[in-house]
Amino acid sequence: MGLYDVHAHLTDRRLAAMEADVLARAEAAGVTTIISNGLNPADNEAVAALAARTPIVKPAFGLYPVDAVLPEMLAMGESYPHDREPLPAEQCIDWVRDHVDACVAIGEIGLDHYWVPAELWELQEQRFRELVSLAMEADKPIIIHTRKAERRAFEVLTEMGATRVNWHCYSSKVKFGRTIAEAGHYLSIPANARKAQNFAQLLQTLPRDRVLLETDCPYLGPERDELNEPKNVAGTAAFAAELWGEPEAQVHERLEANFEALFGFAP
Ligand SMILES: [Zn+2]
Structure with a gap:
């Protein structure tokens, strides 16, 4: 048992370039499990290779x-940074279906109404639904990313009956975050919680048995110009202990139990 990061991007080239050091620093901070999330087939392949070794x-x-x-x-003329030609969604979903047995969770998946133009929301939702049902059929937890689409994502998940769900970096209203938690879903709190009021409020407001730790590294670090790393979950656990007025050891136990309840194995 130990600390964990349920949402890292260790395959990001900035972290991959110093992989051994990043992992050593995580272990030194007490981290025993890091879930590296894939974004597309090429990234999923890289995640699988990293996890294998x-x-x-x-x-x-x-x-x-x-x-x-x-x-x-891209066909509509929208611009979005990408380093290789994107694959059609069907091919991406097939990749996940073909490899589902090898993962501990399906993620990240979700709805993004910030970058994606409204004309494509319906199509995006169809693909999200396909991935949710794939996860449900395989009985895998789902790691959700949403931006400006939290209510719709919650409606879809509720309608589909998905219950093994973690919301990564949830950034909408704290009150709605509580509604999500009361439905039995988990919310993972990133490492910048001490400085980001929304996350600090979530930590204070959510039922404590629905809270998990994440970093979203290399993004969302506790310090502005520092690359985020999994080791930083230790700071979030310490912050939770302060907010909750509980000894750190008790907070660690609680957070471990939450992880095990969702993922089905001890961190
Ligand atoms: Zn992410």
């Missing part, structure tokens, strides 16, 4: 909500 890393395979409609977005 690194026991502390567990793979989540996904399709980033923007990548899910990227060929259509």
Whole structure:
């Protein structure tokens, strides 16, 4: 048992370039499990390869909500940074279906109404639904990314009866976050919670048995100009202990139990 990061991007080239150091620093901070989330087939492949040679890393395979409609977005003349020609969604979903047994979760997947133009929301949702039902059939937890589409994503998940769900980096209203938690879903709190009021409020407001730890590294670090790393989940656990007025050891136990309840194995 130990600390964990349910949402890392260790395959990001900035972290991959110093992989051994990043993992050593995580272990030194007490981190025992890092779930590296895939964004598209190429990234899922990289996540799978990393997990195969690194026991502390567990793979989540996904399709980033923007990548899910990227060929259509580019065809419409929208611009979005991408380093290779995006694959059609069907091919991306087939990849996840073919590899579902090898992952500990399906993620990240979700809805993004910020980058994706409204004309493509319906198509994006169809693809999201396909991935949700795939996860439900395989009985895998789902790691959700949403931006400006939290209510719709919650409606879809509720309508489909998905219950093994974690919301990564949830950034909408705190009150609605509580509604999500009361439905039995989990919310993972990133490492910048001490400085980001929304996350601090979530930590204070959510039922404590629905809280998980994440980093979204290399993004969302506690310090502005520092690359985020899994080691930073330790700071979030310490912050939770302060907010909750509980000894740190008790908070660690609680957070471990939450992880095990969702993922079905001890972190
Ligand atoms: Zn992510």
